[in-house]
Amino acid sequence: MPHRRSLLALAAALPGGALAQPARWSPDRPVRAIVPFAPGGTTDVVARVLAEAAAPSLGQPVIVENRPGGASGLVGVDAVAKAAPDGQTILIHSNAHVIAAALVAxxxxxxxxxxxxxxxxxxxxQVLVVNPRLEVRDLAGLVAKLRAEPGRHHFASAGIGSAVHVAGEVFRSVTGAEIEPVHYRGGGPAMQAVITGEAIFAVDPVASALGHIRGGSVRALCIAGPQRVxxxxxxxxxxxxGLPAFRHEAWLVALAPARTPPAATAALQAAFGAGAQRAAPRLAELGVxxxxxxxxxxxxxxxxxxELARGVALLRAAGIQPE
Incomplete structure (x- = not known):
């Protein structure tokens, strides 16, 4: 037994040995979490909650940096793709990350x-919201209005390929409504378009719509999914x-540049996992x-x-081609 323990200790100590343990990693300065959208949208709101909650596990702050611009947040995503693969820069992104392939040639x-x-x-x-001054009180009323007034209204999008945009396209597809999107620079501006009456509706993630719904600046008509929130x-x-085919949900992921050491991605994953537990009540409140x-x-x-294959197929079916 002593001989066996010595062999195990030696194997664990040898680089590349059968029992070698991966080196622990921790950041040596604040971690940049790039969000490729303007402040105020769902990705930004949830990213800030999780960044604050993950920081104690890393021993460094996680600083959210907004980098809007380009279809599906292309500017911010490209910045992370070209960042040093050292674990110090990550991307927090939404469905738009994979949708970009359907939009940009x-x-x-x-x-x-x-x-x-x-x-x-x-x-x-996601939740479909309208301006509270609109005369419709439920989803059936909205669908009836759009069918009675074809081409007279538009819905708000948080940018081409955003979850808000794609959900609106799903609504248009399943209702046959003659309505076009208007693309704003992020979820915050899209919601403001509904609040001011510029757009008739938006299908916004619960995380960013909740405060507006509770404040009375928009009216919620339905959840675009199989369960209440x-x-x-x-x-x-x-x-x-009355519209069971209307289903769409947003999601968020954290990514690092390719070739980031596995020890770094593992440590970051563990930190965000622990952060999600710390922030569980707030995340539940946001519908995450x-x-x-x-x-x-x-x-x-x-x-x-x-998800990339599914998203591309969905936008192709909506008649959207890459440019």
């Missing part, structure tokens, strides 16, 4: 190959409101739901590949 980066998985940060149901228990699902089946960086990247 020549992306300056590969949305899969130029990134390493860190963590799935959660799924977020705990923070909005009075709002029916689309199925309950965990995705426990996507529990490793490798599974995250495989899932993103599947």
């Amino acid at each position: 020549k992306l300056p980066y590969d949305p899969i190959g130029d990134f390493a998985g860190v963590a799935h940060l959660g799924r977020i149901p 705990a923070s909005l228990p009075e709002v029916p699902t689309a199925a309950e409101a 739901q965990p995705a426990p089946e996507i529990d490793t960086p490798a599974r995250l990247m495989a899932w993103l590949q599947e």
Whole structure:
């Protein structure tokens, strides 16, 4: 037994040995978390909650930096793709990360190959909201109005390929409504367009719409998914409101530049996991739901590949071609 313990200790100590332990990693300065959208939208709101909650596990602050610009946040995403792969810079992004492939003919980066998985940060149901001065009181009333007034209205988008845009396209597809999107620079400006009456509706993630709904500046008509949301228990699902085919949810992920050391991505994943537990009440309030089946960086990247194929197919069906 002493001889066996000596061999095990030696094997663990040898670089590349069968029992070698991965080196622990921690950042030596604040971690930059780039959000490729303007402040105030869902990605920004949830990123800030999780960044603050993850910081204690890393021993350094996680600083959210907004870098809006380009289709699907292309400017910010490209900045992370080209950043040093040292774990000090990460991307916090939404569905738009994979949708970009359906919108831009020549992306300056590969949305899969130029990134390493860190963590799935959660799924977020979306809620359809209208201006409270609009005469419609429910989803059926909105659909009837749009069909009676074809081409007279538009819906607000948080940018081409954003979750807000894609959800609006799903609504248009399942209702047959003659309505076009108007694209704003992020979720915050899109919501303001509904509040001021510039747009007839938006399908916004619960995380960013909740405060506006509770404040009375917009009226919620339905949840675009199969289940009600705990923070909005009075709002029916689309199925309950008579439109079961209207389903779409937002999601958020954290990614690092490709070739980031596995020890760094593992440490970041663990930090965000611990942060999600610390911030669980706030995340639940925002409607963020965990995705426990996507529990490793490798599974995250495989899932993103599947989401890319699904998102491209959805926008192609909506008649959107890359430019």
